[in-house]
Amino acid sequence: MVVSVKNDTRLTSSQSFLCAGFAGLFSKTITSPLEVVKIKSQVGTFHCKGGFLQTFLVIHQNEGLRGFWKGNMASCLRLFPYTAVHLTTYRKIVHLHMDELGFISQWRAIFAGGLAGVAAALLTYPLEVVETRLISQNCRQPTYIGVAHTLSKIYRNEGLPALYRGFSLTVLGAVPFSVGCYAVYMSLDKLWQEPSFRFTPLQNFINGCIAAGVAQTLSYPFETVKRKMQVGYQQAVLF
DSSP states (O other): OOOOOOOTTSSHHHHHHHHHHHHHHHHHHHHHHHHHHHHHHTTTTTTTTTTTHHHHHHHHHHHHHGGTTTHHHHHHHHHHHHHHHHHHHHHHHHHOOOOSSSSEHHHHHHHHHHHHHHHHHHHHHHHHHHHHHHHOOTTTTTOOOSHHHHHHHHHHHHOOGGGGGHHHHHHHHHHHHHHHHHHHHHHHHHTTTTTTTGGOHHHHHHHHHHHHHHHHHHHHHHHHHHHHHHHHHHHHTTO
C-alpha cells in the first residue's frame, strides 16, 4: 500500500505548528484526569488499590479536583517543542523516501512517524519525567512543587541521567507501536471493502481510533516499565 504526500497550501508551516500545538493543549487538558489515573496505576500508588472507578474517588477525596490536573502544566509545556521537532523531522524523513510522484509506502510513512516521535521525545523527555513525578508523588508528603522546582531538584539530587531515566523504553516501545499501526492500516481496505482514497472523514476517524488502540496496547508494557523507572526508588518508597 502506498500513500500520497502533498503539501497543504492552505496553511503555512507556522500555522500548521500552532494548530497542532493548540489542539494538543486542548486534548491534554480535557483528558488529564484519565492520564493522572493511568500514571498512578502504572507506578502503583495507594490510590489504585480498588480499581479504576475507585481510583477516581480516592484521588478526589485526598487531593480534590486539582489532583486530576497535576502535572498538566509540564505536559502542556512539552507539547510545543515536541510538535515542532516531530513535524520537522517527519517531513524531512518522508521527503527523503518519497518517489518522483510524491508517493511513499505506508510502512515507510509509519516508520518515519516512529523516528520523528523518538527524536521529539529525546528533546522533551525531562518534562515527561517531571510530569510523572508530580502526578505520582505522595500528596500527603509532597516532594515537588511546580515544574521548575521539580527539574532543579531532580538535577541536584540525582543528576542529569535521572531526567532521561527510562528513555530507552521509549525507543523500544516505538517498535510495537509502529508495527501495530502498520498491521491495522494494511487491513483497513479489507475492512471497508474499498480503497483508502475513498474513505470519508468518519472512516478515517474510526481508522485512527482502531490503529491507536492496537498500537497503544502493544506498546503499553514498555510504557508501564518506563513510568516506574521515571519515578525512581526515592519517590516510590513514599507510596
